[in-house]
Amino acid sequence: MPDDDFAVPSEASLLAQRVDQLFRMSRPQGRVWTDDELAEHLGHERPDARITGDYLRELRTGRQANPPAALLASLAAFFGVEISYFFDQAHTDRVAYQLAVLEQLHNVGVRGAGSPPHRPPKSRRNP
Template sequence: MDVTDDEALDSVLADRLNQLFTVSRPGGRSWTNDEVAAAIKKLHPSVKVSGAYLSALRNGKRRQPSHELLVELAKFFGVAPGYFVDPDHADRVTQQLAALDELRQAGVRGVALRAAGLPPDSLAVVTAVLDQMRKLQGLPSVDEDHPKP
């Protein structure tokens, strides 16, 4: 089966959207379709978008979103609208996102390396400080017995 230019472009759009959605945000989890749609509608009520529509765009079932929606998606994720249509720009953003992810992971590893070998009472203090920092940042508490993916 041959792939048309339109289908190839739709696949590129879906891939690029998925990449933006799966970039971890503070707190370590990815954005949901509903969260992004709600944020866009809150700032720009005239933009027609829903979590279901974003899902359809991300899996390639829906095609050709409005220019207005692409602009708002770009704003939400902090990229230029050209990310969706310019391969060179998309490649630069992809490299930047990969570097950002590595830095985030390095930060977590750095904390773990510093904690390794500390006695239990010192680890309890470090844990209490981290729990307080999460609270101050508005992040959910960590349940070590039932960790979230």
């Protein structure tokens, strides 16, 4: 009988972990999104996709293992990562590190970390 401590995670398990990590640690538009909120948001962008909060929950827990590529592309775009995040361990590790740094900054009160910098409007006066 194999030792469960050394079991290799399945592809579905790895995908679930990666999707869940984005939900827990990424803050698109400055906040954490629920499954239902994101499903509604993505549904407005792609009404033909019929994405539900239940489907996203199943994806995050590994009960849904084969999402359409278009959904992964939509999730990647929404969370600001490349689609390779879901498949390439080295890329996943880089993003995980960046998310952890942003989480630490957020926890110490730094707001807007990870957002584009604010630029003051250009002066309209002529030189």
